[in-house]
Amino acid sequence: MKLRLIPALLIAVVALAGCPQTQTPESTARDAIGAAGGFLSAAQTTHLSECQAAPTKSICVAIKKGIEAQRATADGLAIYCAGMPAAGVTPYVQGGACVPIASALSALTAAVSNLNSIVNDVKTLAGAKTTSWMIDLKRMQGYLERQGQ
């Protein structure tokens, strides 16, 4: 069972610990979404039979909350990136690059924080070794401070 979580944990550790400090909020949020997806996907596979039989078990509820938080973070990212692009440039929702809206940053930060917190809960419940998922939040808070918000 532990073997199945190793690849996801490997990804999470590198995504969170190895990324440069100059990461933008949108790439930080994307990495959190990706790392959470890898971990939650592995956890979902590991606990599939027990959670299909008893979906109200705490680990099953936590995994489902994590999936919802992952989608909420993607929604928050879409709002953050929905700024007006230059004339003739494709907007984010249609496949273009992120155009940040500064006022939406705090909501995105909160969504990433919530996602990391829930994934930590899943890790604890699954008995996985806990690593620091709060690095993403600290990076975003640092960005907020630098922007004077």
Place this chain on the structure above:
Amino acid sequence: MILPIISIVLALAKGLIPMLTASNAPAEIIADAQSAVDLFTKVHGTIVTKAQVDSLLIDPKW
């Protein structure tokens, strides 16, 4: 700093797959390792796009 780390982890993850195959590990474990490599490659693109983010989302199975 980041590139050597990425290279090492990718090499380890890629090396893990044939090792698991050789030891007759269950198919789902091998699939997990493969998906981790794929996910990692997707996640570390330079530009964030909606299609990229959507591809990282997972669906609940219960």
